[in-house]
């Protein structure tokens with residue numbers, strides 16, 4: 577659902593602002609709950625047209641506040657030298673996407689705290705507007721939205737300050753632990769465990785609430801679940817980054833791999849290479865140069881009776897643009913290519929010559945060796 581393409585609204589302070597279609601869900605939820613529940617209950621006797629107009633405007637101002645929160649993170653990050661890709665509104669609120677993680681605990685703290693500070697300032701501004709307009713004797717239709725916006729922005733600040741990664745408060749916690757231990761990975765582990773605890777506590781609270789008849793809590797539970805998932809995946813990403821950053825592919829690959837000739841048939845390949853061989857995939861050579869990669873699963877896609885008449889060359893994966901990597905490249909840079917389902921291995925070249933093969937297993941075993949057990953909710 578989050579893979580839906582976002583719609584570009586424009587730029588603010590040079591930062592692209594996008595809206596994901598999933599945002600419409602939360603916008604409609606907020607606008608209808610204001611129009612048909614909050615305003616009619618708090619100010620009985622108004623016409624529904626007044627309530628709906630007021631509800632939609634208030635909801636729009638609320639999401640403008642969320643954009644200001646994300647922009648605040650973004651502008652502080654940019655001041656510190658981090659490139660900001662974009663700010664996006666989506667179903668669970670807003671997100672500021674950065675090109676990279678903050679480089680130091682101090683920078684992480686500044687970027688993280690900027691959002692909640694913005695929300696508190698916005699709450700104060702709306703609260704002041706509410707007081708001034710109220711004391712000026714204006715009707716409640718004018719000041720009621722400001723009262724709501726003051727409260728909700730304060731709630732956004734408080735919620736985001738909960739000390740669980742990837743919430744802002746979790747980033748503040750990570751920056752503190754990082755500064756104390758000088759170990760970013762360990763700091764991430766603890767901050768994301770705390771994030772999982774907070775997320776699953778919200779889910780449990782929501783389930784209890786729903787069982788007792790408070791259906792409104794479903795949303796709260798979904799956000800909790802989202803936080804818990806994100807906490808775990810953020811930690812995994814950090815493990816990958818910490819263990820593979822700056823590690824050249826050449827140090828993880830298997831050197832001088834056995835090469836299969838592209839001119840032999842599939843039954844010869846199975847006989848001579850897969851049976852008795854230790855590998856499940858081989859680089860393929862044709863006329864003295866490497867042309868691709870063949871795996872057992874490529875062979876299995878061809879019906880067995882055709883094996884004697886089919887050349888390895890015709891079945892091999894020959895998308896060299898995707899398969900070839902440079903031996904000096906960092907393992908971190910190619911991790912996502914390997915993590916994807918296929919091909920599960922890359923051909924490593926140096927000075928235009930094949931020097932090795934890098935499999936998913938090579939990289940994963942390195943990450944596993946270096947990592948502390950990934951936190952699980954049952955811990």
Ligand SMILES: [Zn+2]
Pocket residue numbers: 645646649691692736744
């Ligand atoms: Zn934030």
